[in-house]
Amino acid sequence: MGDKKLEKHKYRTIRDYIKKRIQTGKYPIGSYLPSENDFCNRFGITRTTIRKALDELLKEGFIVKEQGKGSKVIERGKSLGLLTVKGISGSIDYEVETIVTEPSRIARWDPIIPFTLTNEEQKSQCVYFQRVRNINGHPVVLENNWYSLNALGLIESDEFVDGSFFKTLSRKHLIEIMGAEQELRSKPASIDVAKKLNILEGAPILHISVRFRTSKPGLNLYGDLYCDTSEYPIRNSYFL
Amino acid sequence: MGDKKLEKHKYRTIRDYIKKRIQTGKYPIGSYLPSENDFCNRFGITRTTIRKALDELLKEGFIVKEQGKGSKVIERGKSLGLLTVKGISGSIDYEVETIVTEPSRIARWDPIIPFTLTNEEQKSQCVYFQRVRNINGHPVVLENNWYSLNALGLIESDEFVDGSFFKTLSRKHLIEIMGAEQELRSKPASIDVAKKLNILEGAPILHISVRFRTSKPGLNLYGDLYCDTSEYPIRNSYFL
DNA sequence: AAATATTACTTGTACGTACAAGTTGGAATG
DNA sequence: CATTCCAACTTGTACGTACAAGTAATATTT
Known part of the structure; x- marks a missing residue:
């Protein structure tokens, strides 16, 4: 060996x-x-x-x-500086439930993504899926996700390990998250978002645009998140 | 030698x-x-x-x-995962101006701080100062800052190196930022905040509570920030 | 004069050795 | 039986050596 x-x-x-x-x-x-x-x-x-x-x-x-x-x-990713809902992935204090609202499918890139796509990504189609995170039965985060089809292929959302896309990447594809760039904005909820998060239209929500870099060359994960932070704030910590 | x-x-x-x-x-x-x-x-x-x-x-x-x-x-702190206003500290794209609106003074801890103070901190008084960050002449971030008086002593805000508290700590006191914990919330602007950021009351703003850990034992810096992200989003990146 | 090769630096990798420091379980002691 | 001690592990630090790989300025060649 x-x-x-x-x-x-x-x-x-x-x-x-x-x-x-x-x-x-x-x-x-x-x-x-x-x-x-x-x-x-x-x-x-x-x-x-x-x-x-x-x-x-x-x-x-x-x-x-x-x-x-x-x-x-050790379990990787805790000490990773990721933004997490207070309680999520700590998962001790709250009951967190992840619901796939749009199963992964081949789609076109959404112009809402505020990062510059690479040439390879622009030439490729992308895989899209949407999820909602519930805490104690209440929807808190609405998540849109994209990645380049050419770089990875379509991963069915019902095959996610523990409902986690990152765990799936690690365990089944040996791909790790190497870093991320994020943009944070506070804005009023659109009708669509308000409906899915069960809040009033115009209520302040946290809008997060994120690009995750992975250990697989050419593969980035793009996220567009809408968070209702009125009950559960978003947490972030990093050290040394 | x-x-x-x-x-x-x-x-x-x-x-x-x-x-x-x-x-x-x-x-x-x-x-x-x-x-x-x-x-x-x-x-x-x-x-x-x-x-x-x-x-x-x-x-x-x-x-x-x-x-x-x-x-x-190299200049430390860029690769540090700190939240920064897009452009701030990159300082290439935008003209950033820091104005001390409340000079540093001895005060009592503000109960708005959502972190648990240490015993030493609770027993000590604290130093407080407030700043506003302007980009292109427009106020974008309102900053409240506290730290334990016993752990460091009062640093006059007009002695800040380049207007930066962190640089002052590093250059004059050999203290470095070792990490941070943050909580992010989207909420409507209060009258007070709206006035200082020159926006409408109730407009969505990003509220950030942060505790910085330093290399000096017992010294933490607490921040309470209000960001108008309508023009300039908050950025955050980390790698490996 | 321009292109090439050399040389003298730099950091990167890997070998081998020795002992210090922390942990654990079993043997010796009381 | 309980305690102490010790031996056998673990990782941490530091020594010394050798050569590979990358950089930059100089010397050589064309």
Whole structure:
């Protein structure tokens, strides 16, 4: 199992090997990786190299290191600076329900997207789906999502892992979120949005336009979100 | 000049030494640090150690490394995930003007702060100041700021470096922003806010509550911002 | 004079070694 | 039996060496 292309950049090869095993659940969340010396013996490398690989996984948020114990696999994405509804994905305080209101289908790019599409994206059709997030039975976030059909292909919305598109990307396609750009606006709700969020037309809502960059070259995810923040504010935290 | 407390954690000592020289402008922004071998000779260490130190400075956003050239000092805080008005601090597209509307003074904590204060903060008085950010002559952001008097002391708002509180902390007090937590809400403008932002009462504005964590133990900065996003949206980006 | 090659730098990767520091479970002790 | 101690693990720090890869200015060649 060990010998693939170990030419140069050994640490990258090993980093990607470990990453893949984490993504596919062979190193489950909460478990400890084999020790550094284990990896050294297995792959015929030195600790310098495996430590470099683990350091990258640490930076990317796949593991944490505990001196004297080992390297523990963690759930990625919490420490990622993503905007989340207070409670969502923390999911302790509130009951969150995700409803697909428009199943994924092939469509044309919506001009509402305020980011500049790449040439490849403009030439390609896109996949679109719409979701609503409910908290305690009340709709709070209306989500429109797009991505380039050519870059990924159509993923059926009823195949989402735990109802999460990001988890689906990670577990089934080994694609990770690498970053995002966002624009935030406060504006009055349109009739359409007000209807879907069950609020009054003209009530202030938070409009978020976001572009997620992924580890797959050429694949970006575009989002257009409408949030009713009157009960549940949007949260965002980042560190170091 | 080299021998201070080199007992253990040499790389931390050297990291902090370099960091301090960056903060105080002895390694100016845009310049290149001495080469790794230079540092090795100067401090009597090996490249392993200096590289570890530089790696931390890289993670913290003080430098970037360029193979074959060297380590370049960069302006920190851009890659920091902070919410910024589109254009602010990029400051290329728009003319941004910061006006202190309430000079810093000793005050009591405002109950509007939605974060839990530490015991030390509750026992201490606080320093408060208010600012307005203008873009092209139009007020766009109204800012209320607090921090614990005991943790830092009163900094006069007319001593701010470039009008920036963060720059003042870094250059004059060697304190850096380590992270933040934010809550975002869309709501109608109150009379007071509407007046200061020169908009209609009830117009939708973006309300941001933020707690910045700093490198100085016990010091947090609390912000309460009201943004008129009708012309200039708020931006936020983070990577890896 | 222009294109090419060399040289002297820089950072990047990887080898190997040694010991410090933290954790854990079992052996020795009381 | 409870406590202490120790041995065997883990990761953390630091030493030293070697060569690869990228950059830029200089020397050489054309």
